[in-house]
Amino acid sequence: MTSPTLEREHKEGSEHRDAAVAADVIERARGLVDPVLRAAVDSLPGAMRKVAGYHFGWWEADGSPASAPSGKAIRPAMVLAAAQALGGTPGDAVAAAAAVELVHNFTLLHDDVIDRDDTRRHRPTAWRVFGTTEAILAGDAMHSLALRLLAEDAHPAARGSIRWLTDCVVELCEGQQIDCAFERRDDVSLPECLAMAEAKTGALLGAACAMGALYGGGSEEAAQAMDGFGRQIGLAFQLIDDLIGIWGDPAVTGKPVGADLVARKKSLPVVAALGSDTPQGRRLAELYVLERTLSAEELAQCAAAVEGAGGRGWAQGESCERMAAAMAQLAVAVPEPSAADELLALAELVTRRTH
Template sequence: MTSPTLERDHKEGHEAADILARTRALVDPVLRAAVDSLPGTMRKVSGYHFGWWEADGTPAEAPAGKAIRPAMVLAATQALGGRPNEAVAAAAAVELVHNFTLLHDDVIDRDDTRRHRPTAWRVFGTTEAILAGDAMHSLALRLLAEDTHPAAQGSIRRLADCVVELCEGQQIDCAFERRDDVSLPECLAMAEAKTGALLGAACSMGALYGGASEEAAQALDGFGREIGLAFQLIDDLIGIWGDPAVTGKPVGADLVARKKSLPVVAALGSGTVDGKRLAELYAIERPLSPEELAQCAAAVEAAGGRGWAQGESCERMATAMAQLAAAVPEPAAADELLALAELVTRRTH
């Protein structure tokens, strides 16, 4: 007999999958047209990154991103009484910005794989990947600049401000790698800038396309930011304990890179014996052995980092729900946003 919880999770999973499929159907043609407008190598690099073709330009059926951020734009538009098909340019712009940051992040982090394939910089080179990312950013702004919807101009400002915040978050994240005294509040602020900002922009832009007031748009920005923090907390847990067969990245990928992820910073600041052991392992200047990586993961858990991250994720979700209720008083209107929030915070990769 199936439990009520499993039945609910199954239903919510199907609902979210339907939302994402509808988003892809609306947004992908706009994305492809935008990328097709790029010259030569930038077009090839971008299409490879999106999984549309192989490095030589032949068609591919490679795994693509989930399209959570553009889905948030369309769901927010609908929640505020607008028509999702009128917000497709904004949704595509958000997805382009997201992928521009992924291209750059892969270069900065020297990541070898993304979505079970070699990263674009590994295939085409660092310069080509960076320039393709820059071009995607410009495409995003052009889509909004050419959009005749009344909300487009306000969305350009929001998205531009968001990119500055994203860059600040990335810069701070890189600076943390050179510091031994990173505090949890600092780490949370960095995560909000690096991950929460774009989800907040997606939701607030969608709200504007739905005709929302500035107050409602700000509340949905807060909703997206809190969801983004919950997302980052789960992502950091996956970065340590995720299954490589699911994530497409090596086991303990964040530990290999000695990332100051949220569970790690919580463990390092715990004042426990296990926290000190983790600090000792992180201070080793050579690559860690598989045994040492396992010790790192065990130390993070024993020092409370794993439990803290799981609890903090739940708290952020609760705060997000309060922000959503302030922007969308009618619960039924927010069903799709809720389904996407559930998808984000119950993810495994």
């Protein structure tokens, strides 16, 4: 009979191995994709090039070299891992991986403007440094760069990938629009919030996996299943992100404590708490409608109310359910589990992250 201590040590050892595999996959993805990203950004006109490079963490606002964090690279790693899982060569999918990363960062530039966020990756956001107009235009240019990379790619999967990516961008924009509309409503339901999260976060991870499947030689049916896998991973990602937005350590996240509560965001755990019909949920609703800046004590009360009303526990449980749904979709596209080891390691990394 296995002791609880041995089971825990086995689980922790497995998690460390998964983390090491994911870190290796991401590092290899960076090595392949970063030169393509830099070449694409270098092709931009000077002013937009400066904004984009600053956003990526490659240089300071004055153009001098920098070594700031440049993002997690999970999405391009997913493209390459999906291509490999379907029997292809990751190096053949580099243009698709770079295109996905450009689209992701174009949305971040725009999101920071829309949300009026002051920091990203432990630095002032691009719009704070260069201005709103410059950040928006740089984001637009990065979107165009993504499509150009695919249009110029000779791989047979490039044409189908353009369709996946363009459809995804429309869905992303819809998700952002709905998210903004939620800020003006007090009656947001959990199903609505989940649908918004799938559009805003799940769609791009789904497209990344689907595009990787196409570049790996997979069928349209396999690409659809991989899209479903990525979308479920994206929802798990968003659930964890929402928890970090409330309880994340600012020293790790680079954002103020309780950043989402400060902004009164209708994040998934918050909506779950507001709809709980509990005293804590009602207290949270009272605090959320106050038309002034919340004090540190009130922010702490908000966080406690979300937890007390069950929002934190629900989000953690829902994240596990979304992971299970993702595994079911993955099994359809990749019947041999060992072929998907790197994808699974990335998925585990997404749901165990702290920032």
